[in-house]
Amino acid sequence: MIFDYIIVGAGLAGSVLAERIANKLDKKVLIIEKRGHIGGNCYDHYDENGILVHKYGPHIFNTDSKEIWNYLSKFTEWYLYKHEVLGFIDGKNVPIPFNLNTLKELLPESKARELKEKLVDKFGYNVKIPILELKEVEDEDLKRLTDFIYQKIFLNYTVKQWGMKPEELDPSVTGRVPVFISNDNRYFQNSYQGMPKEGYTKIFEKMLNNKNIKILLNTDFNEVIDADFTTNKIDLFGEEFKGKVIFTGKIDEFFNYEFGELPYRSLRFEFENEDLEYFQEVGTVNYPNNYDFTRITEFKHLTGQKKHDTTIVKEYPQNYDMKIKSKEIPYYPIPKKENLELYDRYKEKTQNFDNIIFVGRLAEYRYYSMSDVIESALNIFRNDIDE
Numbered sequence: 001m002i003f004d005y006i007i008v009g010a011g012l013a014g015s016v017l018a019e020r021i022a023n024k025l026d027k028k029v030l031i032i033e034k035r036g037h038i039g040g041n042c043y044d045h046y047d048e049n050g051i052l053v054h055k056y057g058p059h060i061f062n063t064d065s066k067e068i069w070n071y072l073s074k075f076t077e078w079y080l081y082k083h084e085v086l087g088f089i090d091g092k093n094v095p096i097p098f099n100l101n102t103l104k105e106l107l108p109e110s111k112a113r114e115l116k117e118k119l120v121d122k123f124g125y126n127v128k129i130p131i132l133e134l135k136e137v138e139d140e141d142l143k144r145l146t147d148f149i150y151q152k153i154f155l156n157y158t159v160k161q162w163g164m165k166p167e168e169l170d171p172s173v174t175g176r177v178p179v180f181i182s183n184d185n186r187y188f189q190n191s192y193q194g195m196p197k198e199g200y201t202k203i204f205e206k207m208l209n210n211k212n213i214k215i216l217l218n219t220d221f222n223e224v225i226d227a228d229f230t231t232n233k234i235d236l237f238g239e240e241f242k243g244k245v246i247f248t249g250k251i252d253e254f255f256n257y258e259f260g261e262l263p264y265r266s267l268r269f270e271f272e273n274e275d276l277e278y279f280q281e282v283g284t285v286n287y288p289n290n291y292d293f294t295r296i297t298e299f300k301h302l303t304g305q306k307k308h309d310t311t312i313v314k315e316y317p318q319n320y321d322m323k324i325k326s327k328e329i330p331y332y333p334i335p336k337k338e339n340l341e342l343y344d345r346y347k348e349k350t351q352n353f354d355n356i357i358f359v360g361r362l363a364e365y366r367y368y369s370m371s372d373v374i375e376s377a378l379n380i381f382r383n384d385i386d387e
C-alpha cells in the first residue's frame, strides 16, 4: 500500500486524524505506535478480576462543545456519569472543588454562613474563582478563608503532584479546580459529560477500523522514519516519503533534544482489588495532606459496572526520567514560563517542515484535556488537511 499519511502515535490526536483522513478523504494512513496497543493514555481494559480499568489513570470525558460530543458519539454510546470528587480534609471527606457545601462541612455553622454571605456579596453566586486570584481579596475574613483553602486543599496536593508550589506553576494549573461559589458538587460543570459505555479502547477500535488504515504497533518511529534536518526530507523504511507526516509524540524527541529536554511529571499507579462492593462513596477521593498518593479512584463509580468486588487505583506522582523504565511515561507537561519558552524554540523549528504536522499533548506541550486534544485535531483537519 502506498501511504498518503504517516501518523506517529495511536492516541487521541493520532486516531482522530487517522479516522478523518481515512473516512472523509479516503486516503491511506500508516500509524506507527510505540506501545503494544492503540488508545494512548485513554487505553482501558478488563483487569484480572473482570473490572474495566484505565491503565494510565482515570479519564472522565467532559466538554462544552456539541461538535466534539457529537463526533465521539459516532463511535460510542454513553453512560451519563457526573464525576464527583471528595477531599480528605481534617479527618472527613468533603466536596472538591471547594464550594459552599465544603465551607459548611469544615467550618462552624455561623462562621460558614457569614463567609458564604461575604463571598456571594463580593463575587456573586455560581461563580468560579481560581485560588491564586482569591488570594488578592482585601477583606480580612475572606483572606483568612483563602489561606485556609490554600493550605488545606491546594498547597500539599500541588507539592505532591508537581514537586512545586502553586505559585511556581502557571496559574491555569490550579485554575482547573477553582473555588466554586455554589452548592453544585460536580467536578465538572461542562454541558456534556460521560463515560463511553463499552470503554475508551472500543472507541479507538471503531475509529481505526478502516481499510485505509494500517497500524504498526510496538514500533518506535525512529526505527521506521528518518527526518533529515538539513534537507527537511523524510524517509520511510529508507526511501523518501512524499506524503505528509502527523507527529503526536514528544516534540523535543523529534528534534533529538537539540535544545535540551522538555520537563514532564510522571506517575506511578497502584491498582488494588478489594472484596467489597464499593470501596468509597464517590469516583475519586483526593488526599492533599495525607499519604504519598494524591488520590484514589474507584472505577466502578465511573463506569457504572456492577460487580461484587471492586478495583481502585492510587496515583503516586514522580519525576519523569526517560532512562528509567518505571518513570518513562511523560504524563504531564509542566506549564511554567521557562518550559513554554523552551517549547517555543522547538515549535519554531517545526516551520522548516511543511510536510509535518505536530499535534496533541506531547507535540504541542500542552496540559490538554481529552476534549482539547480532539478540538486541536479536528481544527488541524479542517484548516490544514481537508483543503
Ligand code: UDP
Binding pocket: 087, 096, 153, 154, 155, 157, 158, 161, 173, 174, 175, 176, 177, 286, 288
Ligand atoms: N489541585 C489541588 N488539590 C485538589 C485538586 C487539585 O491542589 O484537591 C490542584 C493540583 O495542582 C492539580 C491541579 O489542581 O494538579 C489540577 O487538578 P486536576 O484534578 O484537574 O488534575 P488532573 O486530573 O489533570 O491530574
